[in-house]
Amino acid sequence: MxxxxxxxxxxxxxxxxxxxxxxxxxxxxxxxxxxxxxxxxxxxxxxxxxxxxxxxxxxxxxxxxxxxxxxxxxxxxxxxxxxxMEQPPFPGGLLPLLEGLQRKFKLAVVSSSARSEIEPPLIAGGLRHYFSALVTGGDAPRHKPAPDPYLLAARLVDARVPLVVEDSPAGIASGHAAGFEVLAVGNAAEMPRILLDRLSGGLPA
Structure with missing residues (x-):
């Protein structure tokens, strides 16, 4: 599926x-x-x-x-x-990646950090509007590695088969505990390439 x-x-x-x-x-x-x-x-x-x-x-x-x-x-x-983070160091390939992904997928951010540390950089980088939901520290009953943050995000975007993109052991464990496939990445710079490879390199035209 x-x-x-x-x-x-x-x-x-x-x-x-x-x-x-x-x-x-x-x-x-x-x-x-x-x-x-x-x-x-x-x-x-x-x-x-x-x-x-x-x-x-x-x-x-x-x-x-x-x-x-x-x-x-x-x-x-x-x-x-x-x-x-007033000038957040988002990698250069992130904006075109999100521009393409939003045509086909619902997108959300799921973080253990506070909303005040997540949302302002997204706004400053012109990326906030790509994400229909943010789940941040304190939004879910339990933090990563518990499944709660990813289960909450899936409910918020009405997703049945989400792909989780993570870099930390706690985050990877959280995604797996929620029953979702997890794509592990080493850093933000390589994430777009790894994600597109997992999606068979295809974005909608």
Whole structure:
């Protein structure tokens, strides 16, 4: 049965913003003695809900730190991220890809990040109108790797056979748990080519 929708993760799929998230968190957590580098963030926290990441960092600190003290830095982290994303680094092939896909598929974004970190870059990049639904952190009862975010997105766009496009272990597990096919990509720059290959290279004329 052909796909009737494509559900995209945001960070690392539509835009390579994960290193920016890491840099912003590293900056606000440094005063607490926490060193967060890209390798650790990529291997341990990619696709994870921010609250869960902070819980783990607080518990693993030596000595352990209060979760609420670290989480209180989130507004500052969000401010830094939004400033860095005022000119979002969307790959050049993304706009023509979405232009073609929207003629045939319903499109949605499904992310663990806050809506305030997802929607403004999409608007700034002129891409928001391609997506009929956004599912962001807090919209579903449970975060990735639970199936809830992708199940919610499928309901919102009335999709029965969606294709999930993901880059993180948590996101891939979430899509599979929802019962959907998942296309794994390494980064946003290569995503258009990999997706078109999966769709047999065909966009409607």
């Amino acid at each position: 052909p796909f009737d929708a494509i559900l995209f993760d945001f960070d690392g799929v539509l835009v390579d913003s994960e290193p920016i998230h890491c840099d912003c968190w590293a900056q606000v957590l440094a005063p607490f003695g926490i060193t967060l580098n890209w390798g650790e963030y990529r291997d341990r926290y990619l696709g994870m809900d921010d609250r869960e990441m902070i819980r783990r960092l607080a518990a693993e600190a030596d000595p352990p730190l209060a979760w609420d003290a670290l989480w209180a830095q989130y507004p500052r982290k969000k401010e830094l991220f939004q400033r860095r």
